[in-house]
Amino acid sequence: MHSDPHHPHDHDHDHPSPSDGAPRWKHDGVQVIAGDRLDPNTAQTPGMFRQAAINHARVGAQKIWAGTVAIEPDAKTGVHHHGALESVIFVVRGRARMRWGERLEFVAEAGPGDFIYVPPYVPHQEINASPDQPLECVLVRSDNEAVVVNITDIEPVERPETVLWIDPIHRP
Structure with missing residues (x-):
């Protein structure tokens, strides 16, 4: 119970009651x-299936979006950022693989139980690192708006171990 005599607090006064009388x-x-x-x-991406759990339309969330994504084996997003x-x-x-940077020059991997933080405006690419197992993740974003800025002038480069070198004469 609130004991400040200058600010008495009736728990129902800030919360109008619906017709059933409940707060x-x-x-x-x-x-x-x-x-x-x-x-x-x-928003959907080929090879990925996103589902919203928490957003403004579903629960009235004002400052957060949360949901899930299932990513098919070997699938990846294009390079983008979220403003x-x-x-x-x-x-x-x-197994998730994240590439990021102006030329996707940085890479890190994460497995079950790991968290990945993506700061504002960081160009990145999300990849299912497994050739035969799906990747399942929970996503949380700091706003309800679905901000996705696609970056088309970066050529995504695969991890070095997938292409050891490219013969300049016999390019694919």
């Missing part, structure tokens, strides 16, 4: 989104 936060408070009730009506948004990727199953 508004009873109906507009915590929400559980069942894993089998995710919304596929979100001012911050992103977190949690790897549930499989």
Whole structure:
């Protein structure tokens, strides 16, 4: 109970009650989104299946987006960034490879239980590092807006071990 006599606090006064008399936060408070009730009506990339769990349309979220992505073996995104948004990727199953930088010159991998942080404006590419297993992740972004800025003037380069060298005479 609030004990400041200058600011008495009635727990219902800031929360108008719906017609059943219950405090508004009873109906507009915590929400559980069942894993089998995710919304596929979100941006899709070939070889990937994204589903929204938390966004403005579903739960009224103002400053966050969360969902899942399933990435087919060997699939990858084009090079892109998410503007001012911050992103977190949690790897549930499989092996993720992230390339980033102005020429995708940096690479890191993550496995089940690992978190990946992608800062604002960082050009990056998400890759399923497995040739035969799907990659399943949870995504969280710092805003509801689906900001994706595709970068077409970077030629994505695969990891060096996949192409040891290129014979200049016998180029593919």
